[in-house]
Amino acid sequence: MSTTETTTRDATRPNGIAERLLGERHSLPLSIALHLVPGALIVAAYLFIAEPFVSAIGYPAFLGWAIALCLILVPIQLVLLWLGRIRNGKLSLRGVLHYTDKPLPRGKLVAMVIPLILWMGVLGFALAPIDSFFFENFFTWIPFAGDGSATxxxxxxxxxxLLTTMVICLPLTGIALPLIEELYFRGFLMPRIAHLGGWAPVLSTVLFSLYHFWSPWVFVSRVIFFFPGPWLVWKKKDIRLSIGMHVGVTSIAATAGTIAIALNLVP
Known part of the structure; x- marks a missing residue:
């Protein structure tokens, strides 16, 4: 066999890992691992890289968590693009992500996203006492948890x-990182457990909530206020619903926090 033929065969040989990831169905153990391992890596990145760095430069842990999230989520996005290159021969998310055909008209999409934003925002605030209960009774031992509050x-x-931190973090934790999470968890992972039927959005929500290892005391409330997004994505087959809800809430919260600090409204 000639060198050219060997090279061509090697170039077209299926990548075992990629083929498994790109399969239309993930096994339950694989899906659980793909949901939870990134969360564990984020905590590790914070403890061993980001936290020492922000402490050394005298900046808040909030910036450290943003850095840790970037260190893990950005490579995940690059992996999705790599999978797209394997499937499409170019850097593309076509065939890697699902629920991207935009079946909902723009007007209907907006009409559905606005209530989702209100639901997530209002419930997230209203359920804060539940978060405090779980933190005070079960999670005070976590070394990086502080007092368990959002601030x-x-x-x-x-x-x-503080203002510099918020300005840096706003486009990251407010927009880019939640967007990557939605592309990965709802666009890539959830369609590959669609064989579970109506349990797919339930499992997606539960595992996504567990993935937040850095705030386990918010697990119960996160499942409650986040579930409508994945459920509607599964039902309507349009990922823009959960993107609109998730990025909408985080961008509003990040913007409001930045403005509050800029105007000295935060004690």
Whole structure:
């Protein structure tokens, strides 16, 4: 066999890992691993890389978590593009992500996303006492948890440091990182457990909530306020629903927090 033929055969040989990931159906153990391993890696990235770095430069842990999320989620997005290159011969997400055919008209999409944003935002706030209950009774031992509140990672820093942190984090934790999460968890993983039927969005929500190892006390409330997004994506086959809900809430929260700090509205 000639060198050219060997090279051609090697170039077209299916990549075993890629083929397994791109399969239309993931086994339950594989899906669980693909949901939860990134969360464990994010915590590790925070503890061993991001937290020492932000401590050394005198910035809040909030920035450290943003860095840790970037260190894991950005490579995940690159892996999705790599899978697209294997499938399509170019950097593309076609065939890698599902629920992307935009079946919902724009007007109907907006009409559905707005209530989803309100649901997630209002419920997230209303269920805060439940989060506090779980934190105070089960999770105070976590070394990086602080007091379990949303502002624990920002306490004790000057106004200029806080404002710089929020300006840096707004496009990351407010927009880019939630978008990557939706592409990965709802666009890539959830369709590959669609054989579970109506349990697919339930499992997607539960595993996504568990993936947040850095805030396990929010698990119960996160399942409650997040479930409508994955369920509607599964039902309507349009990933823009959960993207709109998730990115909508995080971008509003990040923007509001940045403005509040800029105007000295936060004590």
């Amino acid at each position: 624990t990672y920002l306490n004790g820093y000057s106004h200029s440091v």
